[in-house]
Amino acid sequence: MSDLSGRTALVTGASRGIGRQVAESLSRAGARVWGLARSEDDLADLSRHHGVEPLRVDLRDETATWLALDDMTDVMGGAPDIVVNAAGTFGIAACDKESVASFDAQIAVNLRGPFLVVRALLPAMLERRSGLIVNIGSVAGRRAFTGNAAYSASKFGLRGFHEVLLEELKGSGVRASLVEPAATDTPLWDPLEPDSDPNLPDRADMLAASEVADAVLFIATRSDTVSIPVLRVERG
């Protein structure tokens, strides 16, 4: 068992899917974990069964996000050692049919959300000269898929943000990793019923959320002198 005891972590998107698996595995490895999402019952369940501290926030709300992260930092006694940006939202629509509301929501959660979290926590990490930021990107942040205009724009954008971050973090003691999973079997797919759509991957062919969490745990348990700028995770 990798030992993260004495470490603190924030995981966004912790109520379900990949973020939930990451929060559970960091907690099992001994870290004191805060889990951010909107769903009160799921966060309460995560807290009850895995001791993850709930942080109920809508990442689209800038003020609420700042306040919640300030409160968390006060309780932690500083910025977290590990920050995992896993919150995300996904929809499929062609460029000529995508709604403005859906486009805005995907940019707000998938791109602006990680920016807000980094903007709030990075100054203290830089001052301390330590910390790890893991951004959950996607295969769709590197490759075009039909119907992914908004999602791809958000994930290509996140990769751009991440690559600038990597340049700026050089020599700072703070590390950042972009994890790019292929399709992963999580509730994100539920509204799309992928198994009955020939244009979408079958759930049986997807990664498990726990396999993506294993990749994050691998990164989080490397020595402070090792940096993993990008890690692509695919089905073998």
Ligand SMILES: NC(=O)c1ccc[n+]([C@@H]2O[C@H](COP(=O)([O-])OP(=O)(O)OC[C@H]3O[C@@H](n4cnc5c(N)ncnc54)[C@H](OP(=O)(O)O)[C@@H]3O)[C@@H](O)[C@H]2O)c1
């Ligand atoms: N599943 C895949 O095939 C796949 C592949 C590659 C990358 N990814 C990426 O992996 C990450 C996790 O995806 P997933 O598949 O685990 O999705 P998921 O099962 O739908 O979970 C999404 C998480 O994001 C949170 N979230 C959504 N909107 C939010 C908001 N406005 N404020 C705060 N939290 C919000 C949700 O919590 P609440 O609803 O409780 O707020 C939930 O915890 C995302 O960044 C996604 O883009 C997924």
